[in-house]
Structures are given as structure tokens and as C-alpha cells.
Amino acid sequence: MAAAKTGGAVGLNCVVDYDKRIEAVDAAISLAEARAGQRSARTRLIAVSKARVAADVRAAYEAGQRDFGENYLKEALAKMTALSDLDIVWHFIGAIQSNKTRDIARRFQWIHTVDRARIASRLDAAAERPLDVCVQVNVDAEPRKAGVAPSNLAALVAHIRELPRLRLRGLMAIPRADGDHRASFGTLRSLFDAHANAAGDHWDSLSMGMSDDFEIAIEEGATMVRIGTAIFGPRPTPARERVLA
Template identity: 60%
Template sequence: MRKGLRGSIVENLNSVTERIVTACRFCNRPADAVTLLAVSKTRPAADLRAAYTAGQRHFGENYLQEALDKQAELTDLDIVWHFIGPLQSNKTRDVAAHFHWLHTVDRLKVARRLSEQRPADLPPLNICLQVNIDAEESKSGIAPEELPALAAAVAGLPNLRLRGLMAIPAPRGASEDQRIPFRQLAVLLETLKAQLPEQPLDTLSMGMSADMEAAIFSGATIVRIGTDIFGARK
């Protein structure tokens, strides 16, 4: 069966899980130290259901309306929903109400709105701050030197739980070179832990299909995998 069709999603998930286990073993980390986040943007709800049936629970979406449509169709499933796309301040209400995680906070204005709009009957929204680790003009994210101030401000918001950092580094040729920005992000997280010891700073959201192993070697706790689970996007 051609990779990417629903019938192969189980095989793809097994293959990715095996890569995670192997990478963790290589760097002496327990396999359960890394959460697999299935990036399901542009994929139909039926594909998410197939992955869920195979044991996948965490799903990442980039496009808000598409995600809300899938959530309405999959209400019978106990999915942990992550929003991993850029978020405009005028769209925070739906993310605050319908997601468990948001990985892309890089502005205090957005964080404040999320905290104000989080429904009272839900637990705090888990937040990762996005860092533009390579200072790329084409990518969102806060500069590393601006991170301490933003982290301190977000940590003080009552309906958010600051969990860690997220980055999408520029691709590099060799695996060892790819580890450099991931290690830089890990160092930033350790610095924040010293700055904010009361916060549950336990998350490094980094690594995708092409650089997952480099991210795991560098301390990733969430890897965001789309293509190697669902196939190439149409």
C-alpha cells in the first residue's frame, strides 16, 4: 500500500515510534520521555480517527477553522489538541476554548487574551513560547534575548501554564550541525528554569520528520511529525 494512505497510517506510526525508541536508547533517555505529536494539518478527520485507533492521542493543527471542523467531527475521541500554527490576536478566543496546548506564543498581547478568554471550567492552557532560534525573517518567534521578560510576564497570567519552548530551526546538512540550534534551545530552557523555579518548565517542542533524531539527542520532549505519519501533503 502506498505510504500516506489510511491503511498505512498504522505502519507509519509504528515506524516513527520505533525511531523515537531507538533515538532515546542511543542517548540513554527513557522512551516515554518523548511525546509524539501527530501533525494533522490538511488531513481529513478520517485519517486522525485511523491514527487514534492505532493508539495516537496527541494531534497538532496549524489552521484554526480546519481544526475546529475536525474537533466537531471527532467529539467521541479523547484527543489532546495542540495548536502549532501562527496565531493572530483576533483568533485567540477559539484556541483558548478548544485546545489543550498552544506552541507558538511570541507576544504578550496574545498571551493576555488567551488567559482572559480561557473558560473557567477548563484547566490552564499549556503554553510554549516560540523562539526564533536562527533569527530568520521568514519565521515567527521571539529573539532569545527577549525571552526572559516574556516568560516572566506569561508566567504571571492566571489561566495559562508555561510549559516550555518551541522552535523550528533552519535545516542544516549534517545531523551534528542540526543539533546546534536544538542545544541552544535546551540551554535557554535551563536558564528559564533557574529564573522561574515555580513554573513547570518541562517541555522542549522541537524536531520534525527530517530532524527528529537530532532533536531527541538534544533533549526534545515533544516531536512534531506529519509527513512520516500521514504522507506528503496534497
């Protein structure tokens, strides 16, 4: 649970009280864990800070948040420089382009979106230390969405197991926006269980659930949830996001 400290920053239109927002998310996580019967392992809260300024991240940090997720490398690198005095754990949760694997491997502690053997190999070659990774699965077979098909998951898991600097931790998915999210999360949990024996000793993470469905995700077995709006407020306009990419 995020420790309660003083944290506030000027958001898009007003001062944001990150203490209260993070406390509210933590409380909702605890209730969902109780419904799921969890008694030990705590769900890891990742604050999705894409398209947010460094001051917002610093304020959330001061409110006790330590894990932050970024989608865009250029934007993330600028924040890392501005926030280098903080012991932030950075998670890459965006699409991985081949020409950006070097910086992603060396600047992030976690990568949630490995979905191709070639990308995994490039990350391994660039990594300078053990790198925690999750495989992104396209659980709803959406034609334009990233993620390995469930039928190809076993081969990708086997490939990553052979890469010495990648530590395979689990699976990640983003359900279809208009679909049955509980069913999608259940599918990912089933895939996680089915591949546990082949995946190795570090296989312990299910990254699923965002601001509008993280409680359902926890009930279905999530160990990490990726929360943006519930912490930082409404997202900036798409035009601003494109500039930050």
C-alpha cells in the same frame, strides 16, 4: 508509545497503514532516546494533521495516537466537530492571530507558538481552564519567522508567569530549513536550561523536531516531537492548505 490497534484510511492516493507508520516512528523515538541516555520520561509524539481529513485523524487515533497538532484554526474546528467522540489532545502549532485567540484558548489543550506578550494576555483572558503553553523562539534569527528573539525571552517568560490561566511548560522552535538543526536544537535546550529557575514548577517541555530531524531533536533534549509526513505521508499541495486555513 502509541498502542497497536487496527488503523487504516484512504490517503491521497492509497490506503495508509497507520499502525505500521506509528510503530516505525515509535521505534525510531525509542532508539533516539536510548542514544540520548533517557531512561524514564517518554518523548511525546504529536501527529501533525494539518491539511488532512478527519478520516485520517480517526484512523491514526484507532492505531493508538492521541496527540494531534493543527496549524489552522478553521480547519481544526471542523475536525474537532467531526471527531468529538474521541478523547484527542489537541495542540495548536501554527501562527496565532489576535482575532483567533478566543477559540484557540478554549478548544486546544496545548499551544506551542506563544511569542508575544499581547497574544499571551489575550489567551489568558479567553481561557476557561488552565492552558498549557510553550514559547516559540526564533533560534536562528530568521527575519520572516515567528518566535521571540532569545534576548527578549526572559521578559516574555516573566510576563506569562503573571497570567493565572496560562501554565508555562517550555519552549518550541523550528530551525532554519537549510541550517544546522543540531546546533539550533542545542541552542533551544540551552535557553530552556537558562530560564528554568524563572519559569516555574511546570517548566518541563521542549517541543522540537519534525519528520526529517526528530531523532536529532531527541538526542538534544526534545520531550515533544511534531511528526506529519512520517505518519500521514506527503503533504497535500500548498493550494489545498490555503483553502483549509
